[in-house]
Amino acid sequence: MNSNPTKDILSLSAMNELYKDLLDKVDVGIHVINEKGKTIIYNKKMMEIESMEGDDVLDKNLLDVFKFHDKQNSTLVQALKEGKSTKHVKQTYFNNKGKEITTINDSFPILNAGKITGAVEIAKDITQLEHIIKENVLRKQNTKFTFDQIIGESDVIQSVIEESKRATRTSSSVLIVGETGTGKELFAQSIHNGSNRSGASFISQNCAAIPDSLMESLLFGTKKGAFTGAVDRPGLFEQADGGTLLLDEINSLDPSLQAKLLRVIQEKTIRRVGDMKDKEVDVRIIATINEDPVDAVANNRLRKDLYYRLSVVTLFIPPLRERKKDLSLLSQRFIEKYNALFQMDVKKISEEAMHILYQHDWPGNVRELEHTIEGTMNLIMDEKIICVQDLPVIFRKKYKMNEGLYSHKGMPAIAESGGDSRSLRDKVAEAEKHYIRQVLEENNNNISHTAKILGISRQSLQYRMKKFGL
Structure with a gap:
């Protein structure tokens, strides 16, 4: 053919x-x-x-x-x-x-x-790895946040601050749960600075920022001869020896590295890449996660055994929409910050402008509020008071003034009740909390029986009880 x-x-x-x-x-x-x-x-x-x-x-x-x-x-x-x-x-x-x-x-x-x-x-x-190592050396000396700098008078934030202060007494692992922009690193630094490790290093690393291929070398270091040109270089664990290592977005870490991390936490030893010997390290681990850890475990983004090991102390940082009582205080703090940076003399935000801010749901949380204040102060000139017309256009277009929303204290009633602005997520959480409380009461607060009826594990129920303050 x-x-x-x-x-x-x-x-x-x-x-x-x-x-x-x-x-x-x-x-x-x-x-x-x-x-x-x-x-x-x-x-x-x-x-x-x-x-x-x-x-x-x-x-x-x-x-x-x-x-x-x-x-x-x-x-x-x-x-x-x-x-x-x-x-x-x-x-x-x-x-x-x-x-x-x-x-x-x-x-x-x-x-x-x-x-x-x-x-x-x-x-x-490995360009990124080289730069990150240099940055981490600089950041070790730049741990500035303490509990005094956490702004908020609402009950929910004060409760978390008190829990965090109690966590300074030990070296147990801490898992900080909170949406992006809620200030998880601020709490982590405050715990470190309030503990007996405050004189040692605090090193922070975002697990989502580094490719998996580089993360092991970054965490555990390298041994000379591991590859041609490799030098004896300490990883983050060795750099944080005696201090605290913050692993941000732990759910982004590759599962195989999560297993190695678990071994390090349990055995308190590390092995550099290319080395044959283990080295003892004394490091307190604080990890953060920006989603419900139970969901992360269920979807294989977080190993169950690592979750249990990290969550010896679990802190839930409330989103800004659940602590709108703190909006005025936070806004004033950011005004003071950018007054100093921009050589301005803004005194406050008008009541009408604050009303608009209270209507917003703040999906970006405290970070979004800070960026909003910064952006507003970039656009005004010699004004002493931030008014409605000074706010970003998106706020002025989306929210309208309605005097009927004001409470007798002069603050928007929506800030206290949440009104109809609550998201589906908030309403589902409220229903979940109500149902768990009901089943607990029906079973005389017996956790095992309640978990069985709800169809979840005992650990998952305990997590939700702590999350909802039950």
Whole structure:
């Protein structure tokens, strides 16, 4: 049977497209040069790592585009010129805009009938890791928040402050639960500064900000020889020895690293990447999570055993919509902050403008309120009082003045009752709280019987009881 040339050509074309698609989907940088040192393949990941576009690099000589330190040669060029293969070599160089890049590379020559016809480099980016290590060293000396700086007179926030103060007496793990922008790190720093660890390091790391491939090295450190160019470098646990390590958004951490973290917490030892020996560490762990931890466990974003280990002390930071009584105090504090920064002399927010702020549900919580005040003060000139017309346009368009909403104290009644502005989430939570309380009363507060009737675990019921203050 004769083959169909057209079909073969189409198949070859389809295969080329498939190879190109695969190269752009892999999570490592791939850079290929020909025998003249010109780039012929440069995938999307490599563009991201080096902050370059394909047109900046393709069909150009590698050494015309990138600059290397005097004492360091390109491992890709070495593979082409010397036929030298290298594995796990750390390399720092600069792109055509002068930006410093640090990668760990595998480089090897392309051989055709024994002749070198090009070279390939496979790169993993650790630029971010290098910068984060430097930032963490600086942040160790910048732990400034204490309980005195937590603003709020509402019962819900005062209750959390009191619980947090009690947590300063021990070194038990703490899990802080709260929506984004509620001030979880402020509470974490306050606990550290109020404890007997206050003289040691406080290190904070957002688990969602670092690729999984780098997180292990960042947490546990590296041993010289783990890869070529690797140095003995302490991880965050060793840097926080004797102090506190805050792991923000713990539910973003890869499950395999969650298992290693659990072992570290239980055994109080760490092992650097590439090392064979364990090292004792004395670190208090404070973790934060921006969702219901029971949901995170159910959806496999948080290991159940790690959750139980971290939640020895659990703090629930209320969203701003549940503590609107604190809006005036918080707003005034932010006015004072930006008065100092902007050399302004704003005295307060008018009653009418505050009424509009009280109508808002603040999905971004305290952080959103701060940004709103900052934005408003950027737009006014010599005014002493922030009025309705000074507020961002979105507030003025969305909310209208209604004198009937004012209570006898001059504050919007919506701030006290919540009115009809409560979200579905709030109403569902209220119904859940009411039903749990009812079943508890029917079972004489027997937790095991109540959990069985509700169809949830004893631990889940205890979590909800604490969450709802039952």
